[in-house]
Amino acid sequence: MDAAFAPLDTERLTLRPMTLDDAEDMAERRSDTTTAQYQAWKAPYSVERARDLITELLTRPGPTPGNWYQLAVERKRDGKVLGDVALFLSGNGRTAEVGFTLHPWARGHHYATEATARLVDYAVFDLGVHRIEACTHPHNIASVRVLERIGFLAEGIRREAYWVEDEVSDDAIYGLLAREWMSRRAQD
Numbered sequence: 359m360d361a362a363f364a365p366l367d368t369e370r371l372t373l374r375p376m377t378l379d380d381a382e383d384m385a386e387r388r389s390d391t392t393t394a395q396y397q398a399w400k401a402p403y404s405v406e407r408a409r410d411l412i413t414e415l416l417t418r419p420g421p422t423p424g425n426w427y428q429l430a431v432e433r434k435r436d437g438k439v440l441g442d443v444a445l446f447l448s449g450n451g452r453t454a455e456v457g458f459t460l461h462p463w464a465r466g467h468h469y470a471t472e473a474t475a476r477l478v479d480y481a482v483f484d485l486g487v488h489r490i491e492a493c494t495h496p497h498n499i500a501s502v503r504v505l506e507r508i509g510f511l512a513e514g515i516r517r518e519a520y521w522v523e524d525e526v527s528d529d530a531i532y533g534l535l536a537r538e539w540m541s542r543r544a545q546d
């Protein structure tokens with residue numbers, strides 16, 4: 359089934375549903391050790407696994423409660439896929455969690471900030487969520503900077519709460535309320 363999710367635009371980017379043609383690129387990105395370092399999987403990440411994930415996404419029309427939904431981040435000027443952003447909706451749909459991953463060659467241009475801010479916009483204004491959160495390894499400075507630049511506040515650290523297979527690490531929690539985002543937007 360084709361995804362019915364309408365792409366989200368920013369000045370330089372389009373966030374669009376994934377297709378199976380994105381599988382190889384996603385596997386390459388997720389197999390990079392700097393990408394996987396603070397993420398929920400360990401490198402290497404197989405094309406097969408990427409295909410399974412995308413096949414599952416294609417069964418849904420967009421974010422649905424209790425699931426993660428990944429979108430490809432495509433650069434408008436050359437159509438290149440820079441990475442992906444993801445949104446998780448809580449069971450009651452009131453809270454969303456965001457995540458973001460870029461290819462190493464695409465980092466350092468504030469693309470992650472631009473894409474994630476658009477996802478926050480979508481969650482607040484289209485889905486009507488009350489709160490957005492994000493979790494990251496406390497040492498993942500690039501990720502922390504993306505969140506801070508958007509306006510997320512540090513809410514604390516869950517000690518030794520994040521497991522990837524048999525390794526555990528601390529988990530830094532960041533939160534942004536819909537009303538805070540709306541007042542930031544009103545100042546733009």
Ligand SMILES: CC(C)(COP(=O)(O)OP(=O)(O)OC[C@H]1O[C@@H](n2cnc3c(N)ncnc32)[C@H](O)[C@@H]1OP(=O)(O)O)[C@@H](O)C(=O)NCCC(=O)NCCS
Nearest residue numbers: 393458459460465466467468469470471494499500501503
């Ligand atoms: C996190 C990630 C998406 C950020 O991408 P990016 O293109 O570097 O993001 P941006 O350019 O929007 O912003 C990065 C900010 O972090 C800063 N930064 C990046 N690496 C840094 C480092 N090692 N030390 C200090 N600051 C750093 C940049 O200078 C920039 O700061 P600024 O906003 O003050 O200019 C990217 O690094 C990535 O894909 N990492 C691997 C996957 C990952 O960890 N995802 C997050 C999981 S929670």
